[in-house]
Amino acid sequence: MMIKDFQERYAKRHELAKGWKKEGKRIFGYFCGYAPEELIDAAGIIPVRILGSLDKVTLADSHLQSFICAFGRSCLDQGLKGTYDYLDGMVTSKTCDIMRNMPGIWSRNIEIPFVGYIGAPAKRTKAARGCLIEEFKVLRSKLEEFIGKSIDDDSINRSIETYNESRKLLKELYEIRGEDNSPLSGSDFYHVVRAGFVTPKKEYNKMLSSLKRELISSKSSRDGKVRFLVSGSTFEDVNILKMIEEAGGSIVADDLCIGSRYFWDLAEPASDPIRSLADRYQMRIACPCKHPSEERMERVLEEVKKYRVEGVISIVQKYCDTHLFEYPYMKDVLQKNDIPFLYLETEDRMGEEGQFKTRVQAFIEMLR
Amino acid sequence: MSDKKPEKKKRLKTAEKLGKLMADYYTESAMVKAQKKPVAWLSSVAPVEVCYTMDVFPIYPENYGTMCAARKLSAEFCAAAEAKGFSTDLCSYALNNLGSIYLNKGPFMGQGLPEPDLLIATEHACLSMAKWWEELSRHFNVPLYIVDAALPVGEGLSRHHINYFAEQLKELMDFVEEHTGNKFDMDKFKEVLGYSDEASRLFLEIGGLRKTVPSPISPIEIFTNMFPIVTLAGKKEAVEFYNELYDEISELAKRKEAAVPNEKYRLLWDLFPIWYNLNLFKYIEEKGGVVVADVYATTFGGRVDISRPFEGLAERYVGNPLLSYGVQQKTELYKQMIKEYHVDGVVFHSNRSCRMASMGQYDVKQGIYEDLGIPGAIFESDFVDPRSYSDEQVKDVLDSFFEILESRG
Numbered sequence: 001m002m003i004k005d006f007q008e009r010y011a012k013r014h015e016l017a018k019g020w021k022k023e024g025k026r027i028f029g030y031f032c033g034y035a036p037e038e039l040i041d042a043a044g045i046i047p048v049r050i051l052g053s054l055d056k057v058t059l060a061d062s063h064l065q066s067f068i069c070a071f072g073r074s075c076l077d078q079g080l081k082g083t084y085d086y087l088d089g090m091v092t093s094k095t096c097d098i099m100r101n102m103p104g105i106w107s108r109n110i111e112i113p114f115v116g117y118i119g120a121p122a123k124r125t126k127a128a129r130g131c132l133i134e135e136f137k138v139l140r141s142k143l144e145e146f147i148g149k150s151i152d153d154d155s156i157n158r159s160i161e162t163y164n165e166s167r168k169l170l171k172e173l174y175e176i177r178g179e180d181n182s183p184l185s186g187s188d189f190y191h192v193v194r195a196g197f198v199t200p201k202k203e204y205n206k207m208l209s210s211l212k213r214e215l216i217s218s219k220s221s222r223d224g225k226v227r228f229l230v231s232g233s234t235f236e237d238v239n240i241l242k243m244i245e246e247a248g249g250s251i252v253a254d255d256l257c258i259g260s261r262y263f264w265d266l267a268e269p270a271s272d273p274i275r276s277l278a279d280r281y282q283m284r285i286a287c288p289c290k291h292p293s294e295e296r297m298e299r300v301l302e303e304v305k306k307y308r309v310e311g312v313i314s315i316v317q318k319y320c321d322t323h324l325f326e327y328p329y330m331k332d333v334l335q336k337n338d339i340p341f342l343y344l345e346t347e348d349r350m351g352e353e354g355q356f357k358t359r360v361q362a363f364i365e366m367l368r
Numbered sequence: 369m370s371d372k373k374p375e376k377k378k379r380l381k382t383a384e385k386l387g388k389l390m391a392d393y394y395t396e397s398a399m400v401k402a403q404k405k406p407v408a409w410l411s412s413v414a415p416v417e418v419c420y421t422m423d424v425f426p427i428y429p430e431n432y433g434t435m436c437a438a439r440k441l442s443a444e445f446c447a448a449a450e451a452k453g454f455s456t457d458l459c460s461y462a463l464n465n466l467g468s469i470y471l472n473k474g475p476f477m478g479q480g481l482p483e484p485d486l487l488i489a490t491e492h493a494c495l496s497m498a499k500w501w502e503e504l505s506r507h508f509n510v511p512l513y514i515v516d517a518a519l520p521v522g523e524g525l526s527r528h529h530i531n532y533f534a535e536q537l538k539e540l541m542d543f544v545e546e547h548t549g550n551k552f553d554m555d556k557f558k559e560v561l562g563y564s565d566e567a568s569r570l571f572l573e574i575g576g577l578r579k580t581v582p583s584p585i586s587p588i589e590i591f592t593n594m595f596p597i598v599t600l601a602g603k604k605e606a607v608e609f610y611n612e613l614y615d616e617i618s619e620l621a622k623r624k625e626a627a628v629p630n631e632k633y634r635l636l637w638d639l640f641p642i643w644y645n646l647n648l649f650k651y652i653e654e655k656g657g658v659v660v661a662d663v664y665a666t667t668f669g670g671r672v673d674i675s676r677p678f679e680g681l682a683e684r685y686v687g688n689p690l691l692s693y694g695v696q697q698k699t700e701l702y703k704q705m706i707k708e709y710h711v712d713g714v715v716f717h718s719n720r721s722c723r724m725a726s727m728g729q730y731d732v733k734q735g736i737y738e739d740l741g742i743p744g745a746i747f748e749s750d751f752v753d754p755r756s757y758s759d760e761q762v763k764d765v766l767d768s769f770f771e772i773l774e775s776r777g
């Protein structure tokens with residue numbers, strides 16, 4: 001299994017999905033790493049993540065103001081263009097203000113038979129947990145109604161196992177990436193993670209296992225490269241990561257939405273699988289749309305230490321309120337810990353590469 | 369909601385009383401520190417009733433933002449926050465507030481707000497609030513309580529949404545007790561809720577009087593008169609004030625006395641006023657347009673079922689349609705208001721600071737037009753930060769909108 005297989009997987013995602021449709025399978029879309037995919041999977045439906053694209057936005061502009069992030073804009077644009085016509089439904093979870101409004105706009109303009117919305121609490125308290133459990137129960141019964149049969153605990157437990165397996169493998173690969181002279185680069189890893197959003201997890205797990213086997217026996221040189229942790233919101237343009245690597249950097253750890261934040265936490269087995277899922281989605285590494293925000297920073301600091309990171313690069317979507325709000329805080333925390341920090345604000349495909357490159361090069365020069 | 373400038377001579381008799389309520393509040397706010405009374409900074413749609421129950425003085429940085437804007441200080445303050453690394457694209461209520469703190473300046477005798485002992489914010493109005501208050505908590509190094517809501521956007525409220533909020537209200541009482549030493553008292557709580565509910569009832573009824581043609585109250589008057597419902601919900605003074613205001617406005621309505629002469633087109637306004645340019649309403653009025661309905665003001669008034677104090681108060685906040693409605697529900701709500709208020713057109717203020725409430729406006733506009741044939745206009749601006757405001761562009765949008773209204777006769 002090679003990185004390009006993962007890349008291909010992602011490139012062909014719509015084609016493949018249409019193929020599953022022909023086989024009579026149902027497919028649901030979700031936006032954020034807060035949709036309980038296990039429940040969808042247990043209903044016999046394939047969950048795929050809707051992500052941005054680098055294509056020119058043409059239709060979304062008449063629905064969204066100029067001040068909406070490129071990610072939200074691009075997702076909606078693809079929907080309007082019919083790219084996601086194969087979806088039988090979508091499940092969104094309350095995260096940022098853009099995601100909160102998305103299902104309403106989507107379903108008004110794009111035909112979709114099922115919309116599930118989880119009003120997820122933002123806090124990590126017991127009361128919040130209780131509420132999230134209720135929200136998951138509601139989703140479960142809505143799904144049951146939709147498929148016309150019940151979803152039993154066993155099938156949810158089986159899905160949890162499959163998903164946990166995936167996460168474990170991704171964590172192992174994450175570790176491999178962080179090793180000295182690792183054969184796995186940060187941009188490669190991004191491709192690996194991203195392919196998982198659009199591949200049924202059982203198959204994906206096989207891909208991950210075989211990649212792991214191959215990587216264990218190979219090495220590559222990282223001599224003279226500056227070790228970075230990359231943090232940030234979603235972004236579509238993997239070239240930003242490639243460019244960091246080409247400029248002499250090496251990405252050894254991350255705090256990314258399309259990265260460790262998505263897969264880091266496993267669901268602990270419990271007698272009640274809904275409770276186990278609620279635990280997992282509530283207590284996963286918080287994206288900045290959750291409260292409080294200290295834990296995310298603490299984890300960043302831990303990763304910096306563990307992987308001997310020499311600098312942090314933050315890549316954030318313009319107009320992404322929650323990430324932007326936490327930027328001065330992050331800068332402050334890193335400064336206090338003497339960790340050099342570079343901040344890049346992206347609008348995906350806005351021709352920002354040249355400008356980024358100069359700044360990344362200067363940053364690397366400074367660190368060498 | 370607190371700017372008095374645009375109207376020189378007050379039409380309403382109650383205006384004097386409102387002026388006094390505001391002056392009293394700000395005088396008190398200048399003295400609370402000396403009196404050693406605990407001060408809490410609250411985000412909008414945070415449960416102020418908790419403060420009045422627990423004898424804590426509430427301060428609203430957002431309300432203050434509207435004042436800084438009206439007194440033309442917001443540009444300087446926003447820039448000061450940007451200098452600290454906060455993006456210019458963030459909410460200008462927040463930038464204005466943070467900037468004024470960093471500069472330690474404000475519209476009252478040049479001073480900033482009395483520093484908080486406690487911070488209380490919601491995250492369900494928008495996520496920026498939680499993040500902004502987190503920053504305040506780090507800056508002042510004082511405890512923060514975030515009231516969170518599991519909002520079922522577009523799905524309708526269930527018991528567990530109310531329960532979650534209600535449980536937090538209880539936690540919040542404990543939090544205040546712990547940090548101030550003031551004790552919770554159920555009777556006091558019920559008394560406060562009684563006043564809050566009554567003020568809400570009256571405020572909503574006053575809004576309802578705008579269904580009368582011609583409208584007996586102007587939009588500037590409505591926004592100005594929000595001060596008590598936002599700041600004093602739970603105080604007897606708010607109830608007394610709205611009783612008088614109700615009497616005055618309903619008298620005007622009975623006599624069919626127009627708040628604005630030449631009411632030709634009745635308009636629905638979405639959502640925020642431009643706080644540094646309330647005169648835009650005057651421009652609209654010169655064209656024969658009068659804003660007779662809005663959801664912004666109404667969302668601050670929500671009824672409370674006092675027999676179930678915590679759940680009742682939770683319902684007041686979680687049930688807020690602005691927060692839990694998706695595009696479709698919002699369209700339906702507006703359609704209903706258009707009928708009830710005899711509205712001829714809708715003006716959407718796309719507020720760059722507020723992605724949460726502005727997102728979806730194009731679809732709401734479209735939906736209203738498709739279903740009722742009522743036209744809408746959308747213009748973009750920022751409600752507090754005037755730095756990129758283009759009066760010309762806004763007026764262009766409005767001018768062509770009035771041409772459409774005229775052509776429809």
Ligand code: SF4
Nearest residue numbers: 032033095096257287
């Ligand atoms: S950063 Fe958070 S809100 Fe944004 S897409 Fe990722 S999970 Fe969703």
Ligand code: SF4
Nearest residue numbers: 069071096233317320
């Ligand atoms: S980039 Fe930011 S604003 Fe946009 S969807 Fe993701 S978290 Fe929300």
